[in-house]
Amino acid sequence: MSGEPPLVLIVDDVDHGREICAEYLEFRGFRVATAADGLEALDKAFALLPDLILMDLSLPGIDGWEATRRLKNDERTRHIPIVALTAHALASAHDRAKEAGCDSVVTKPCLPKDLEAEVRRWIESRTEGKTRAANEQG
């Protein structure tokens, strides 16, 4: 595990949505990057290769579902856990997110601490996977 804290890319077209998440996660010790639309999200994801992406689904231009699909279809970003963060409450929207490649779905509104717990869960599981792989290699 690197000395740097995990980097979370927050994608949301709504300013306050991005702000609450970013502010809270930074407060809780994460590194944070943000994107306001799908295109930006893809650029930043490829550029930064974050440890986790919080992906809003309803986005102007390339929406969250499409962005997720592209990221999960790209060798560079396939391994990055993507947690959909959406105001859509219907199961159909959630199913579509899973189909697109999201690893989990969190419905807005959600408490920042609940979101943090979900983020930690995915990052830790990934880290454990990495550690296990490293141990097996060593």
Place this chain on the structure above:
Amino acid sequence: MGRVVQVKTKTETPRSLEAGPEARLELIESLLGEHETRACAVVALHWLVRNSRIERGFCAVVDSENGRLTGLVGIGVSAAALDAFSLDLDDSTHPLIVALASSEPVAFHSSGHALVRPFETPLGAGSFHAVPLARGNGSGELGPGLLLLAGPGDGPVGGDVCWAAEILGNRLTALWYHRIQIDGRRHKRERSWLLGVINAVTDPILLTDADGRILIANAGAEQLLTADEAKSEGRRRAVALNNMLFSSSLFTAAEANETTRKELLLVDPTEGQDLLFEVLSTPVKVRSNEIGVASILRNVTDLRRASEEIEENYRKLRAAELEARAERDRLDLILSSVLDPILVTDPGGNIVLMNPPAERMFTVAPGNRTSDAERRVRANDAVFTSFVSANLYAGQSGGQSRHWKGELSLLDPQTGAAVPMEAISGKVVAKHGEDTAIVTILHDLTEAVEKVQLYEQIKRHSEELREKVREATAELAEQNELLRRQAFQLEQASAMKSQFLANVSHELRTPLNAIIGYSHLMLEGVSGEINSSQREKLNRVDSNARHLLAIINDLLDITRIESGKMPIQVERVVLPELIDEVMTEVEPLIAGTSLDVTRKLAPRVPEIRTDRQKVKQIVLNLLSNALKFTPQGTIAIAIDYDPAAEEVSVAVTDSGIGISEENQRTIFEAFGQTDGSYVKRHGGTGLGLSICRRLATILDGRITLRSRLGEGSTFQLFLPRRVR
């Protein structure tokens, strides 16, 4: 036999006074011209009177049948004396019988000599001559008769007398022979006729003498009683047997001396079978001093057989009659049991048989002999008779139709009501084609007519109904079309509503997210420390935001359920485990109260297959409600199973505030909470029970409520063992 002649006067040789040859020829011619004995004797006597000195005289002739010498004709003698003259030929000592046997005239003198044996003649006292008539060429001791002649003087008879006696004798003899011959032929012919007649009689006829020997037998008798050597042994034996049987019967018959009748069993010699005869035996004189028996045998074998057959036939007839009577009784019984009137008429149209229903129509009941009833019966009779006879004659001229049918309008004799009848007649045709009877069956059409009327009525009503239905259908179709359009619109509206709600939900969540998020950031101290007053107010913001979120989530649930978009995930659910989970979740809530929460589990509650999450949501909601609305007391959760209905149930009973009857009706509706102020105190969206009921319904279950205001409530969830 010695001939004793007391007085004998020798005839002298023919004297003078002889007739000439012409006279003699005349006599011969006269005699030849006569064919009667009497006439010949008359001719001869007259000739003698004319040609000799004979004055009186008569002719006596032999009656051989009676054995007497009787007077025939005389001249100068009284007829009575002549009739009285009759001598027995067997009296051989009588002078005249002696004279008859003599060949010469004998002179009797009334005086001068003594008569050994005096006798009288029609000539009376005085001398006379007895001149025997010539015997002719016939044989025999006696001639055909005597001429007793008296003349003046006692002189000997002349040659003419002797000649005349000879000529007359010859003539009489010739006539006699001639007659014998004719008689013989006639007898023979008559005998053959008689035999023919006797033989023509098929019944055996016999005449037997006193010793039982057969004198006469006809063919039938010979067949039975005679057999010559040429016949078969069996036949001869049969004949011998018959003779023996017949003789023994004769023996008894002869005793009786009158006609007797008896039965005699003989054997047919040809066929060998027994023949029964009735024997009629009559005594018959066969000779002057012998009585025989004439027997007529009547063959009664056939008669007996016939009589037996008649008896048998009679017996059969009796049996047939009995059977016919039984048949008739049976027929009567059958006819009586038929409810339709049945009548049998003869070809003349007269009613010969009726069953009781027919009697009711065609006779006047004894107890109801009114003029009206009689008139109606007559009318019925007339209608019926004309129906039968019209069709009978129509049938005869028309051809082979043996049945016909018609409708008769009769009257009920008692009530006078019109009785429409259907009539079916059939001819009973005998073997040779003649009609013997007509059988008619009537069938009361009253009911049928009523039925027809009823049917018409029904039909009319049915038509009306159909018209109404048609109108209603048209209206319905219109309504349907309207409804369909409305349904389509509703569907569209519903879809739009769902979409709208989804959008509303999305758009509400985003600002809520900001409110909750920022509140949280501040409460967590992300934006620096806050004082207690700020914290309290931020908590209010947070709590209201959460309440709003709960409302939004519930509304979304209802929308999903109503639009059928609520997915159901069926899995195995063990209810007690599920209840435990719910209890654990509400444990923090319970901990904050003084409530006594108990759980009761009925034995043998089976596993069910249903949507676990939804059941849990319902139970959780019910339990939360109970906790909310029970300030103090108890809450009991009871799990039960009804094997008959195959239902499991979860009952949540509290001793809380209870629900008024009025409110019980609306409690399951959205925002149906009873008391707004209470809601404010206890939270909740007012949509919980509405959602619970909807969820129970999509799980094929239901929720019931029993409650009394101030005493508490019981909500019970029923679920099938398996979601359909």
